[in-house]
Structure formats: structure tokens, C-alpha cells
Amino acid sequence: MVAMQSVCGTRTYVATRIGDSLFLRIARDRLAPVRVHSVFRSLINLTTAGELIAIAPDEAGGLPNGILVAGAADFRRQRVRAGMPVQMDNAAVRILDAGLVIRLDAARPWSARIPVADGRHWPARSTAVHALAHCEARRSDAGAAMVSGWATAGLMAISGTRQRLAEVSRAVVRADRRAAAAAARPLIGLGPGLTPSGDDALAGVEAALHALGHPAAGFLAMALDDVADRTTTVSAMLLRHASLGEFTERTHRLLAALLGDNDAVLPGAIERAIAWGATSGMDGLIGVLAGLDAAAAPGRPRLD
């Protein structure tokens, strides 16, 4: 199906899915004035009242506070620029300065809440998954970058981060949310990338804990009081959503693969996870594995 049409110089996209909390707010016309915050090849961030709304092609997968549109898109080629005003109601998003319209009437709500899964298979496969991740990382750009300068490398190339992440893990093992938050603070905003590596890893830890229904899940909320001053706006949103258990559909799929019972899907899932972004995929996976291992560690307080 061709979802993109060009009509009288206006490019029209059709939205397919909208994050469910955003869906409700749009339906109720409760959005403050909106402007374009930043534009990437396959992503537009809109800003409204201190939060970001992401617009991306459907193939990017569901995003918290995101609007997905059908068809491939290169937003930079469509004259969308940061700061442009945006009209937004329950029928459409209109960036008229760029001749861009996104119709919302056919979109379905999508829940960013990560489903709780059974973690009983994890201890038996943890070693194999770490090995797979290690091997895949060696083949990836991000892995290669780890052996060059820290400016191009991911989280683990920065001195001391392994110990800091280990401190988060130890606090998680004790289900000590306050200690986990304190250990997480130095990682916030740390490392290369628009979402700094430390943030990606912490979001990964939260994804693991929420996916397992672990009592330490949500610990990050206690570390986010001044997050706007400590990391980028994009990353602050990532961390806020993570603390609430809201993640991208890519993360949902990764956790489903890691916690499922089908070993055959693991290599592909890890490959896709690491391939995301420059270092974000690898950093996020490091966090997810740390979170799963900590949650499965002996001594973990049981819920039942």
C-alpha cells in the first residue's frame, strides 16, 4: 500500500499507531502549543510543555509518546526545521511551514508498557546470551569503536562505568530502590550520543526489572528530580518513560526474546538490539543484561 501522497505541494502521511497516553490526550484536545524540537532523517521530535512527542516511520516500531506513520520517510528532505510551529488536534498534525500533514484519524493506540514475563529461563541462558552479545559486539561498529577513543565508544569504554553499573546491580539484588537510584545518578548523562550511553544502560536495567515485575523496578524515578539539568532533553524523556515501565517496541521484542523459551531467536534479537544507533543499542543491551542478571541473582527478595 502506498501511504504517502503528494497533494498540492503538501506531503501527507497517515499515522498508524500512537502511544496510548498521547492518544488519549490528543483525543481530548489537551495539548499545549507545539513546536518542532529536532529533526532527524527518520524522526521528528515535537516539544510541548517540556515533553517530547516523537514522529517516526512505522518500521521504527512503537515509541512511548510516539506517532508512527506508514511508509518510509526522510523528514530532513521535506524542509522540516527545528522551531517551526505545529498545529495539532485529534484529526491531524500540521507543520504548515514545511507543507507536512500527518493524518491521525486512522491511528490505533499502542501501549508502551512492557509486558511482565516469566524469568525462569533466564538463569540457564544468561551465559550463552552474554557470549552471543560479546561476539556480536565484536562485529558491530560500536564494538569496533570500543577499542578506539572514548569519544566514539560506548559506555564500557569510559573509566569506572562498569563499577558504577555493578553498584546499581548490587542494589537491585537487595531490592534497595534508594541505593539503586543513588548508584545510578553518576551514570546519568554520561557518555557519547544524543542519548548518552549511561542513560541507555539505565533504561535497559529498568526494562529488565519491569519485564520481570521486580520490586526494584521504577528505582530511576528517585534519581530524576533534576534530570533536565543533567542530560539531554531527548534522554531525559527516555529515562522518565523507563522509570514508568514504558519502552520502545524494539525493547519489548528484545525482552520477549531474552525471556522466552526459543533459543533460535536469540542471535537475531541480539544482533538487532546492538545494531540500533551508534552505541545506544549496545549500551541498552548491557543494561538489560545487567538488570536480568541482578533480578535473577540468588538472594533476590521474592514477590510471593
Add this chain to the structure above:
Amino acid sequence: MAVVRARVFANSYRDSVELMQIAATIEALDGIDRAGLVMATPANRDVLAAAALLTDAVAAARPNDLVVAVRAVDDATAEAALNQAAARLAGPGTEGADDAVHTDARTIAEAVHELGTANFALISTPGSYATAEAMKALKHGLNVFLFSDNVPLEDEIELKAMARRKGLLLMGPDCGTAIVDGVPLGFANAVRRGTIGLVAASGTGLQQVSCLIHRAGAGISQAIGVGGRDLDERVGGAMMLDGLERLAADPGTDVIVLISKPPAVCVAERVLAAAAAAGKPVVVNFLGGDPVAARSVGAISAATFEAAAAIASALALGRPMPAEDDRLDPSVAGAVAAALGTLRSGQVRIRGLYSGGSLAGEAKLILKAMLGADRAATHEILDLGDDQYTVGRPHPMIDPRLRNEYLLAAALEPSTAVILLDVVLGYGAHPDPAGQLSPAIQAARAAAAGEGRQVAVVASVCGTDADPQGLAAQEATLAAAGVLLAPSNARAARIAAEIAARVVGNTRHTADAAGVIGTPLGARA
């Protein structure tokens, strides 16, 4: 005296891939000692300070500001680097000139659109997606290297028929290695360029032949992998025929080598007919195949990978054809005798623990030829790269742990006399396989010694001096661990067979049709 300079780009939002590319470019410039390109969060400012890259402007920057900081040999170099970063950041993003190589396209159609002149796709997705991606690539006029496995046979037949119609190559599925126009793909080795063209339905077979050609002083024009099922009756040798035609027409190729397990009879006829029409010398290395059929069409039959490499190298270099020499290398005779002297009664079996499937296959054939089918069947040659061992695990050429476990178990088995190994180097393989294997070998031998036994360990290294791991260094590591080294897999297998035969002292005479794989041991006892 080094200088530190930095520039702040307020509220700059570029995706991480772009940032990493720019940072890598700046770091690689002459005269730049250190570079940082990060968002100016407090944590990153601390890191910059620790790296002595913090300036006043950076200290005052905000988390949504992008900072580029460099330490350079002088002001001019620093400014030039910052200007280059600024130019990249001011551009339209990842649509710059470098995109011809570094595209962030997420579909084949996007990549074709962005690159413009692309004619080749490497596909490595889970098997269930591979067919669709390969089909898309072919439809866009791209030759395909299909690394993915678990592609159904019916899909392979369809893809190869489509490739033939379009005049394109489809290498694979499950194609582990190739060298195209000097570019190594998959698990390939670093070999000299030259005039010998290979077409192989065997991954480690191609690697072994190409490495031995390199070591003989000759080189490779093209090495085309076709996937292990290409010579199946239903696939019909579609890509071996295609590869053969291409090499026959390639002015850079003087000698052609075909490598495979024995094809289906009707496929063999077709391939040999094409070889006869190639107009160039063709060496046919169908492991365990009938040498008479190859010779009848004027091709040259080679029974082992080593023989194929030796014959092709001689042809390419204008040297005399090698003698069919499968005698035990005199330099290892002493070591073999020493190994025999340490074996106890009951230690009679060879246990081959292979990472390369084709190398394991070659070893089995050599044992069969030297010991006879019945005796050979009492030994065990495992291909640990086979699907049954790799579910949920990396291939043993990447991750040595599984083989190390088998190594210990083999040493502890009282009947084990010889452990036979391959060590595969090259791109994609483990960065130090011998370094991983040696402690395991020593531990295994110590465990056997603890039970009063010595075990002989025989190995060959498939690699070259130009491989990232270095052939000499890898062999030295293994030798230091007491491994009896052979220059090829065929020779390693012969050493193992020799030990096994002498342990029992009752060899059988088998008449191999080619007389090349293994001379009956009794003939020279």
C-alpha cells in the same frame, strides 16, 4: 606544546551514528592527540575535564549543547579539526559524500537509492527473513552474498533461478566465505591476489585451499562461495556453473579450482562438461569423488584440499606439477614415535574436534583411505560447527568454549590416543584461537596425566601470515602447548591415522582409486 581547543554548538541535535562518524574522522586527523564529541552534560564535562579537554566555554555549556574538543599539536591543527567538525555538523546530515560508503539506510531499496552505483549485497539476517531480502536485492540488480542459514531448499532453488535469469551471482545460502575483487567476505583469510579462481560449495575447504595457495607463493583472483547445497540434484549446481563461466571469462584468472563434496551424478556431468569448455586449466577437488570422471574431460583431479592448492599453484606459477606425496613428513616422524611411546594399552581412538565442517569431512576421508572403512568408523570426527552443536551458541570459530569442553572430555576418555584439531584464522574468526585453545589443551593433558595417560594432540592451522591473528604466532602458541603441528589438515589427519594404525599395529591396505589421499601404511612400514 599541545593546545586544547573546543567549540560549542548550542541546542544541536544530531543522531548518534552521525556523531560517532564525525568523532572518528576528527580523531584520525594528523596532529590530533585526543578528541571528544559529546553532549555537554555534567557527567560528560567531568570526563572531558579528566581528559584535560575542558575549556571555559565547555564548562559553561548546557546538556543540550554539543561540544567538540580537541588536543592538537598546534593551534592551526586544532582549528582545522574544529572547522571540519563544524562543516560536517552544518551539513544536511548523513547525506554527505561519505554516505557512498557509510549509509544508514535501513532497507535495500534505500541503500540502492542512496549509493547509486551499488552492485553487491551481503545479507546476514535470520533465515526466515533471508529469502525476501535476497529477492529484493536481486530485483535491484545486486549480486548477493547470502551468509544466512536455515533458508529452505525450495527458496534456494527459486533464488538461484532468479539470479541466473538476471545474470547475477547468488552466493549461498549459508555461504561462509568468499573473496570478491580482493575483498574478503564472511570468514575469509587474508591472501595474496593472483590468478587462481576458486568456486567452492565448502566454506573451510575454500579457506584451506586459498591459504595453501598463498603459502605456495601464488594468489587468488576471485573466490566464489556457492553454499553447501549448490551441487544437490535439485539445485543443479546453478552457481558453481555460473561461477565457472565467470572465471572462464575473467581475464584475471588463469587457473580454476572447483571445491565440493561429491556432487549428484547428473550435476557432476554438467559441471565437468562446463569445465571441459572453460578453455583454462580446471582443478576438480570433489572430496571423495571419482577422479576418473574429472580426468576424462581433461580436468585435473585433486583428492585433498592440499593437493588442489599445490596443483593450482604449480599451474599458476609455471612450476612442475607436484608429486603425489602423502608420506609422513620426516620432521614429525620423531614426534610421532615419541607419542606412540607414551600411549598405554587401550588408547586406540582418534577424536577429531573440528570447527570447520569441510575439514572434518576431509579428515574422515583420509582416515577411511588409510585405515579402511571399518577401522575408520571406530574413530570419531566431530564437526562442532554443525547446527546440532551451535543452537543458541556462537560458531566454534568465534567462540572456543564448546570445543574446549569437548577437549577435556576427550582427554578423560580412556580409549583416546589422539585428539585431532583444526584452528581456523582469518577475518571473522576468534582474534586468538590458539591462545584460547592452548590452556584447554594443557588442562586436558594434565587431566589425562592425572589418570596415568598421555594423549597426543595433532593440529593444523588454516591461515596465513597476513591474517589478523598471524599464522606464525598461532602455530608457536600451539607448539608451546605440546601440539604436533602439520602444515595442512590432510597432513594432520595422516599423522593421526599413522599413530592410530601403529597403536594397533594391524593396518589394512586399501586401494584408493586416486592413490593420493592415503597410501596403505603397510606399504612403507
